[in-house]
Amino acid sequence: MHEATKGNKLPSWGTTVEFVKACGADPAAYRERWENANRTVRSASAEGAATVAGTSAARSPGGFDASAAERPALHTAIGAQAPRSVGETSPAVPPPPPDGSAGDGRPPGGRGRSRLTRPAAVALVVAAVGVGTVVVVAVSRGSGQEGDGPKPSGGPSKAALSPADCPVRVFNPAPAPPAHQGDKAVFIADITLPDCTRVGAGTTVTKVWRLKNTGTVPWEGYSLRRLDLPQRADQCQTISDVPINDTRPGAMVDIRTDITTPRKPGLCYVRFKMVDAAGKVAFPGNRPVNFQVIVE
Numbered sequence: 001m002h003e004a005t006k007g008n009k010l011p012s013w014g015t016t017v018e019f020v021k022a023c024g025a026d027p028a029a030y031r032e033r034w035e036n037a038n039r040t041v042r043s044a045s046a047e048g049a050a051t052v053a054g055t056s057a058a059r060s061p062g063g064f065d066a067s068a069a070e071r072p073a074l075h076t077a078i079g080a081q082a083p084r085s086v087g088e089t090s091p092a093v094p095p096p097p098p099d100g101s102a103g104d105g106r107p108p109g110g111r112g113r114s115r116l117t118r119p120a121a122v123a124l125v126v127a128a129v130g131v132g133t134v135v136v137v138a139v140s141r142g143s144g145q146e147g148d149g150p151k152p153s154g155g156p157s158k159a160a161l162s163p164a165d166c167p168v169r170v171f172n173p174a175p176a177p178p179a180h181q182g183d184k185a186v187f188i189a190d191i192t193l194p195d196c197t198r199v200g201a202g203t204t205v206t207k208v209w210r211l212k213n214t215g216t217v218p219w220e221g222y223s224l225r226r227l228d229l230p231q232r233a234d235q236c237q238t239i240s241d242v243p244i245n246d247t248r249p250g251a252m253v254d255i256r257t258d259i260t261t262p263r264k265p266g267l268c269y270v271r272f273k274m275v276d277a278a279g280k281v282a283f284p285g286n287r288p289v290n291f292q293v294i295v296e
Helices: 002-006 013-022 027-048 071-079
Strands: 121-127 134-140 185-190 195-197 204-213 223-226 242-243 252-260 266-275 288-296
Touching: 013 027, 204 288, 242 252, 252 288
Parallel strands: 195 288
Antiparallel strands: 121 134, 185 204, 204 252, 223 242, 223 266, 266 288
């Protein structure tokens, strides 16, 4: 966090969200700005590796290290204004990593510097990317995890979810390139059944997501594949592969599936990943598309 606030490291998206929320702003309004900064850092890292001695273009667990060659570009990208973009995005959305850690680094150990290992809340002065405001955030150091809830990037928590868990906190998977170079998807909106909608038990409802093909690859034969298979009787039932209408680059598409709710009340949290016509995950570095409804 110290390196991130100095501008030497791009904070992870998960950490940035907490900074922005602490400043009383909407994280969604800053997502595309963060992604632009992320792309700039990656580009500078690739160029700087060939010209700057000792420069490393490798990713840190939850962010990107910025070398001396990268820092001007990082500061420029972070300060730039950008349109709002939300939802499923490019694979340049690394934080937090699959283990849920913030991954923004920490000062090295040594004389005069103690490592914060006690399970206590430590007040850290941190700066929100693009917000321009210094805030004090209480960070729990007990588990080394960013939150103790379900970790959707690595699978739902073994603990049963309840309506009180809605909305489920969603983390991003590890960064990874798309299956097809130039392919990219952006989540636009939940057209029906927004998170935590209450539905009756033993009924059938229709979920509709809207996504946009923002890449250069047409989606032909793509689908959303359910992750938690086989389906249990106490879960919301859907088809395993939800077809996606062929979508050209630059176009939006509505994806719909029928959901049959269980007879037992609770929380249905179901995730899908987009796969291509060959069944290969199209965007391994993007968070899953999901629905979460309260059954009562």
